[in-house]
Amino acid sequence: MMTGLWSMLAQGNLIKKCIGMAIFQTGIILFFISIGAKNDALIPILTEGANHTFDNPNIDKVTNPLTQILMLTAIVVGVATLGVGLALAQKVYQQHDSFDEDEILNNQTK
Amino acid sequence: MADLPIWHYDTLFLILAILFGISALAMQNLMSAAIVFGAYSFLMCLIWTTMGAVDVAFTEAAVGAGVSTVFIVATIYNTGVAATPKSPRIAFKIFAGLIAFGTGAFLLSALPDLPDWGDPKSPVNSTMAPYYIANSITDARVPNIVTTVLADYRGFDTLLETTVVFIACIAIYSILRIDNAKSKVTESDIITSPPAYDPTDSLIIRQASRIMVPFMQLFALYVIAHGHYSPGGGFQGGVILGASIILLSISFDLKHVLQQWTEKKIMILTALGVLIYAMVGLACILMDGVYLDYSALDSVLPGDKAYARSHGILLVEIGVGITVMFSMIGIYINLASNGRFDKGL
Numbered sequence: 001m002m003t004g005l006w007s008m009l010a011q012g013n014l015i016k017k018c019i020g021m022a023i024f025q026t027g028i029i030l031f032f033i034s035i036g037a038k039n040d041a042l043i044p045i046l047t048e049g050a051n052h053t054f055d056n057p058n059i060d061k062v063t064n065p066l067t068q069i070l071m072l073t074a075i076v077v078g079v080a081t082l083g084v085g086l087a088l089a090q091k092v093y094q095q096h097d098s099f100d101e102d103e104i105l106n107n108q109t110k
Numbered sequence: 111m112a113d114l115p116i117w118h119y120d121t122l123f124l125i126l127a128i129l130f131g132i133s134a135l136a137m138q139n140l141m142s143a144a145i146v147f148g149a150y151s152f153l154m155c156l157i158w159t160t161m162g163a164v165d166v167a168f169t170e171a172a173v174g175a176g177v178s179t180v181f182i183v184a185t186i187y188n189t190g191v192a193a194t195p196k197s198p199r200i201a202f203k204i205f206a207g208l209i210a211f212g213t214g215a216f217l218l219s220a221l222p223d224l225p226d227w228g229d230p231k232s233p234v235n236s237t238m239a240p241y242y243i244a245n246s247i248t249d250a251r252v253p254n255i256v257t258t259v260l261a262d263y264r265g266f267d268t269l270l271e272t273t274v275v276f277i278a279c280i281a282i283y284s285i286l287r288i289d290n291a292k293s294k295v296t297e298s299d300i301i302t303s304p305p306a307y308d309p310t311d312s313l314i315i316r317q318a319s320r321i322m323v324p325f326m327q328l329f330a331l332y333v334i335a336h337g338h339y340s341p342g343g344g345f346q347g348g349v350i351l352g353a354s355i356i357l358l359s360i361s362f363d364l365k366h367v368l369q370q371w372t373e374k375k376i377m378i379l380t381a382l383g384v385l386i387y388a389m390v391g392l393a394c395i396l397m398d399g400v401y402l403d404y405s406a407l408d409s410v411l412p413g414d415k416a417y418a419r420s421h422g423i424l425l426v427e428i429g430v431g432i433t434v435m436f437s438m439i440g441i442y443i444n445l446a447s448n449g450r451f452d453k454g455l
Contacts, residue, residue: 033166044255072166073267077274084278
């Protein structure tokens with residue numbers, strides 16, 4: 001997550017900023033998934049097992065599904081926002097012929 | 111296998127993922143940065159799997175490693191590959207590093223207050239989630255709890271997430287789309303120097319993708335339809351369906367794809383998916399239920415009330431799948447053809 005934040009601030013290149021944003025996002029997703037994880041737990045798909053039946057599942061042995069679905073949708077929305085970011089970067093490139101922030105600023109002041 | 115603490119794998123994957131993340135940002139060549147970013151996504155996908163989040167891992171593999179890498183590559187193809195820093199800006203980078211490090215240290219200082227890792231009694235795991243786990247079978251007859259929570263218990267959430275994807279698609283159209291008549295005026299602004307190779311003349315790639323595409327689409331349909339019993343669902347299946355069309359337009363030609371999927375068709379179908387979702391909700395109201403309470407639909411759907419919810423989830427997942435599929439295709443075509451819809455990669 002720190003890598004992503006650093007890149008968003010420090011990288012001059014717009015594409016690298018977008019990659020940094022995606023890395024930042026996975027850091028946050030990692031946090032959510034890890035607080036939803038449980039020791040020795042199974043995946044949140046119920047099966048018939050020894051200490052584990054369909055109608056009466058052992059709740060402590062099933063990973064928290066709630067954080068998972070929140071992050072699942074976050075990933076899909078993340079790729080959509082990444083697309084918007086890349087579209088903006090592409091438009092900037094058409095105008096200024098560069099992805100570099102400094103060059104874009106120089107072009108504008110000219 | 112039970113003796114081996116899962117942390118061993120996790121730490122290894124995490125260290126590798128951080129290394130990949132840093133190297134993706136340090137690359138001078140943007141194309142290699144995009145590919146390394148894809149590898150980073152695959153590692154994250156392994157980490158989700160070790161933490162038991164299989165649905166998230168599936169989504170990350172399809173979306174993060176697959177489609178977003180393709181988006182970045184498509185953007186780079188239309189612009190420039192090299193990322194040569196003009197001025198070093200070392201002082202600024204150190205300053206930014208300090209801010210990032212400070213934020214990280216600030217967040218890490220809150221670490222002792224968090225519940226223990228893997229504690230089933232922590233607030234996150236003990237408030238709402240046990241209800242979902244205990245009642246998924248009795249309420250909707252769906253073993254995959256993630257699917258139930260996604261499309262039933264938290265149906266509003268997913269409806270609006272789908273709408274966000276749709277809106278992002280519209281935003282990209284309005285940013286990039288150029289009408290062919292207008293593009294003649296701005297022809298000089300548009301860069302006409304793609305990397306010097308012609309990807310359309312490889313016979314092997316064409317034939318291989320011609321064989322692969324139907325199987326990909328079949329698998330995607332299976333993922334949507336079987337999302338109740340195994341990892342998968344509308345989001346993942348939609349992304350795979352979109353990826354199969356994107357593969358066609360990469361290996362053949364964008365024109366070839368646009369003959370079948372015209373711009374109008376793509377736009378209408380993107381909206382249709384959200385419409386299906388919203389209409390299923392509305393149908394529930396008309397059948398004397400609450401919005402998105404699929405058990406109200408049991409008189410038209412086979413089975414009892416619980417099975418009606420199960421089928422309602424399927425209908426909604428189909429809507430999600432259609433929207434995600436066509437918005438991915440729309441975003442890709444816009445990025446790859448600079449918004450002109452004439453030729454792509």
